[in-house]
Amino acid sequence: MTSSANAFQSGVSVRSVSKSFGQTRVLSDISLEIGPREFLTLLGPSGCGKSTLLRIIAGLDHADEGSIALGNQTVDGLLPRERDVAMVFQSYALYPYMTVAENIGLPLLMRRTRSWQRLPLIRRLHPVARAATGTIARDVRRAAEALQIETFLDRKPGQLSGGQRQRVALARAMVRNPRVFLMDEPLSNLDAKLRVAARAEIAELHRRSGVACIYVTHDQVEAMTMSDRVAVMMGGEVLQVAPPAEIYDRPAELRVAEFVGSPKINILPGTVRSDGGIDVPGGALAIQSRLPAGTAVSVGMRPEHCDVAPGLGAGGIHGRVRHRENLGSDLFVHVETAGEHRIVARSVPEIAAAVPPDATVTLRPRPDRALLFDRAGRRL
Ligand SMILES: Nc1ncnc2c1ncn2[C@@H]1O[C@H](COP(=O)(O)OP(=O)(O)O)[C@@H](O)[C@H]1O
Numbered sequence: 001m002t003s004s005a006n007a008f009q010s011g012v013s014v015r016s017v018s019k020s021f022g023q024t025r026v027l028s029d030i031s032l033e034i035g036p037r038e039f040l041t042l043l044g045p046s047g048c049g050k051s052t053l054l055r056i057i058a059g060l061d062h063a064d065e066g067s068i069a070l071g072n073q074t075v076d077g078l079l080p081r082e083r084d085v086a087m088v089f090q091s092y093a094l095y096p097y098m099t100v101a102e103n104i105g106l107p108l109l110m111r112r113t114r115s116w117q118r119l120p121l122i123r124r125l126h127p128v129a130r131a132a133t134g135t136i137a138r139d140v141r142r143a144a145e146a147l148q149i150e151t152f153l154d155r156k157p158g159q160l161s162g163g164q165r166q167r168v169a170l171a172r173a174m175v176r177n178p179r180v181f182l183m184d185e186p187l188s189n190l191d192a193k194l195r196v197a198a199r200a201e202i203a204e205l206h207r208r209s210g211v212a213c214i215y216v217t218h219d220q221v222e223a224m225t226m227s228d229r230v231a232v233m234m235g236g237e238v239l240q241v242a243p244p245a246e247i248y249d250r251p252a253e254l255r256v257a258e259f260v261g262s263p264k265i266n267i268l269p270g271t272v273r274s275d276g277g278i279d280v281p282g283g284a285l286a287i288q289s290r291l292p293a294g295t296a297v298s299v300g301m302r303p304e305h306c307d308v309a310p311g312l313g314a315g316g317i318h319g320r321v322r323h324r325e326n327l328g329s330d331l332f333v334h335v336e337t338a339g340e341h342r343i344v345a346r347s348v349p350e351i352a353a354a355v356p357p358d359a360t361v362t363l364r365p366r367p368d369r370a371l372l373f374d375r376a377g378r379r380l
C-alpha cells in the first residue's frame with residue numbers, strides 16, 4: 001500500500017479479448033495497454049461490457065479468445081487469487097457478521113495462513129498463526145488509518161454509513177498491496193456529495209500506492225476527473241483511448257463526442273459551401289473546412305463554444321429561445337433553429353434578461369472549436 005517500489009508493480013495487457021454469452025457478443029476484439037502506475041477508466045453506457053472485461057482481467061470470468069497479462073506474466077491459466085489483483089465492487093461485498101477489522105484483514109488471513117491455522121483456537125495458540133494474526137492486525141490498522149476508519153474497526157458493516165462501508169471495501173483492497181486495483185463502479189451507491197469526496201480520495205490513494213488501477217464507470221464526470229486515460233466503450237468495442245482532455249476536445253467519433261460533456265454537445269447537419277464555410281439550419285459557420293463543396297457533415301459544437309446574443313445579427317445561426325437554465329454561475333440558453341433543431345449555448349447569468357423565452361437570438365459558434373464528422377460519424 002505504501003511502497004512505491006512494490007516489487008510486483010505491473011501494468012496490464014489486454015490482448016484481442018472477445019467474449020459472448022450464448023449468441024450475444026459482449027466484447028469484440030478488445031486490446032488495451034495499461035501502464036504500471038496508470039489510472040485507466042473504462043467509460044461507457046450500461047450494458048456495453050465494462051464489468052465483463054474487468055471480471056475477465058480479475059479471472060472471475062473467461063474470455064472466449066484473447067489473453068490477459070499482468071506485467072510480463074500471462075495469467076490466463078491463473079485463478080483470481082493467484083493473479084494478485086484487488087477488486088472493489090459497487091456492492092462493497094462486505095461480510096455482515098464480521099467486524100470491519102476482520103473484513104479488511106480477510107484477504108491477508110487467506111494468504112498468510114493455511115486453512116487449519118485459521119481455526120479460532122489454533123489462531124490463538126499456534127506460534128506461526130499467532131505471528132500472522134499480529135502482522136495482519138498491524139497492516140489492517142495502517143490501511144484503516146489511511147482511510148480514516150480506524151475508530152470503526154470493531155463495528156459490523158451494518159452499523160456504518162454507505163460512505164464508511166465504501167472505505168472499508170477500499171481498505172480491504174489496499175491492504176493487500178496488490179499488483180493491480182480493479183474497481184467496478186465503486187461510488188455508484190453513494191449520494192452526490194459523498195461521491196465528490198470519494199473521487200478525490202480514490203485518486204489520491206492511487207497516486208500514493210503507485211499501483212495500476214482500472215476503474216469502471218458509466219459516469220463521465222468520474223472518468224474525466226480521476227483518470228490518466230479514458231477508454232470509451234460502446235457495444236463491446238473500445239472507441240477511443242486517450243487522456244480526458246483529448247477525449248473531450250478531439251473525440252474520434254460522434255458517439256464519443258455525444259457521450260462526454262454535460263450539457264451534451266450540439267449536433268447539426270451541415271453542408272460544405274464552395275468557400276469552405278458550412279451551411280447549417282438557421283445560418284452558417286464561418287470556418288475554412290477545406291472539404292469538397294457539397295460534402296454532407298455533422299457539425300458538433302459544445303455549449304461553452306457557442307456564443308449567444310440577443311436579436312438577429314449578421315452571420316451566425318438565428319433561432320428562438322425555448323428555455324433557459326440559470327445555475328447562478330452559468331446560464332444555459334436552449335435555442336430552436338430552422339427545422340426544429342435545438343442548440344444549447346452556455347452564457348453568463350447577466351444576459352438572462354436580454355434573452356427571455358421566445359426572443360430571437362444569434363448564435364456564434366467558435367469556428368476553431370467546431371468539430372466536423374462524416375456521415376459515418378468519424379471525425380474529419
Ligand atoms: N453471466 C451473463 N450471462 C449472460 N449475459 C450476461 C452475463 N453477464 C453480462 N451479460 C450481458 O452482457 C452485456 C454486458 O454486460 P456488462 O459487462 O455487465 O456491462 P456493463 O458493466 O458495461 O454495464 C449485457 O448485455 C449483459 O446483459
Ligand SMILES: [Mg+2]
Nearest residue numbers: 050051052184
Ligand atoms: Mg457493470
